[in-house]
């Protein structure tokens with residue numbers, strides 16, 4: 001057997017949302033910070049993301065996280081988040097999967113009952129508290145990058161819907177928020193296809209009509225996700241479906257959307273500091289969010305939030321490329337891609 005590449009991954013899911021954690025096969029990526037390294041991959045080696053996530057080795061419903069040595073001496077490990085179409089600076093489900101894998105494989109030492117570690121994400125340092133018992137990482141709570149709101153009750157025009165009222169907020173990526181009930185949805189399984197299609201249309205409309213940029217990082221300058229919000233169905237405080245490109249529902253409650261939603265609720269005086277907010281997913285799983293303190297991000301008032309959830313390892317893979325394989329970097333047929 002002759003191989004051009006051999007990459008070791010440990011796969012996991014956080015409350016239903018799957019990630020593939022790269023723990024071997026890559027020594028390092030050029031760049032002085034984790035954000036520089038993410039930009040390097042995006043600009044010069046995007047083939048690696050496609051190799052990990054796209055068919056025939058992955059699927060549209062998969063993310064990958066590349067574990068690297070940190071560039072900041074305060075951090076225990078670094079990681080670069082890769083999703084089906086891009087590289088978000090931060091991600092809740094990816095963080096929870098990465099922490100669970102680092103601790104349950106012994107890559108970082110597990111201390112029971114609470115392991116405290118710091119990860120360096122492209123969005124900055126992330127403090128993590130993991131509740132561990134009998135070698136299992138039972139729950140991961142992390143303090144997210146600062147969240148802030150850029151637009152409240154803004155009207156955009158969406159081709160199939162006409163005028164739609166939206167909020168836009170950052171929670172590690174930019175999200176456009178839409179009230180699902182006002183469009184006739186409750187966020188249940190049978191709506192997943194329609195919500196995915198509408199979400200992609202709303203994201204495109206919002207991105208073109210509401211220009212935005214992160215005040216502290218001009219390379220973060222577009223709306224990446226649509227989040228539909230609805231009243232809870234299974235005892236939480238809120239429910240959501242975040243649409244992940246190329247157009248499918250986040251299986252988890254989406255950690256970064258939860259942080260962004262907390263920033264919006266706080267801006268509307270609907271949620272104070274230190275109140276737990278149980279955010280339900282379409283699968284009835286949840287992430288628990290909490291506003292820890294107020295802050296400022298450039299000209300925007302913001303909040304520091306914590307997000308908490310669980311992950312489970314699903315298996316390990318040795319991904320490889322046979323030099324005679326015609327499909328080394330992924331297949332994206334329009335039956336699943338460019339559908340909407």
Ligand SMILES: O=C(O)[C@H]1NCC[C@@H]1O
Nearest residue numbers: 091092093254255256257
């Ligand atoms: O939990 C989150 O933040 C994420 N889940 C998939 C898409 C987002 O990055």
